[in-house]
């Protein structure tokens with residue numbers, strides 16, 4: 001469980017305690033609980049605070065006020081526990097690769113947990129299988145397509161066996177087959193019990209998978225509802241919803257279409 005309580009984050013300015021004129025308020029007094037196993041979509045226009053908010057979940061961003069705890073422990077008290085429980089896949093996966101080959105990259109996190117070689121191998125194999133990249137451990141990351149890189153980045157997070165997997169705009173720059181492949185992987189993870197948080201300003205790929213949609217506007221929660229109830233309000237937040245979703249949502253997959 002991730003618990004966000006009255007969190008405010010700002011960039012620039014002179015520091016905590018300053019309400020006005022203190023730089024940009026990216027997240028403004030947000031409270032939110034994310035239960036284990038939930039598929040949550042965090043939507044909102046560019047600059048609405050999505051990335052900043054989710055980065056507080058594992059201490060990548062420290063709030064100026066308010067608190068975040070994971071499984072009951074304040075994030076700042078045990079960063080390793082928070083980063084083990086909350087796996088993060090960044091907006092640009094290139095930023096998070098640390099090794100030249102797929103297998104070495106996915107193994108990096110588990111190696112840092114001090115696990116045995118056998119356990120590391122098991123986790124790497126399971127994580128690559130989960131994203132349909134089984135048997136590709138020796139491939140060079142530089143030789144992969146954008147969709148394959150995204151899936152390797154997801155595998156790297158999965159190998160930590162997180163309670164929650166957080167993905168920031170995972171579909172940017174992917175063509176439809178790649179998007180579909182990532183969506184299928186997320187659906188499987190969710191079915192297997194992992195909580196999934198997807199940050200996006202475009203709901204076409206994930207609305208059908210979501211248990212809940214939180215819409216941000218100017219750093220504040222403007223919508224917090226199941227998808228069926230949320231869709232009517234989302235276009236007002238400059239969030240793209242699938243064609244027909246306002247009148248006829250059904251099934252558990254909304255086909256992606258190119259912009």
Ligand SMILES: Nc1ncnc2c1ncn2[C@@H]1O[C@H](COP(=O)(O)OP(=O)(O)OP(=O)(O)O)[C@@H](O)[C@H]1O
Pocket residue numbers: 011012024025026044045046047048049050051052053201
């Ligand atoms: N490192 C930073 N320094 C200064 N301002 C920042 C920084 N990161 C974000 N901001 C500002 O904070 C606000 C929220 O940004 P954030 O990236 O959290 O929003 P977002 O909804 O994820 O946007 P996007 O969809 O464009 O990634 C914006 O006004 C942004 O310009």
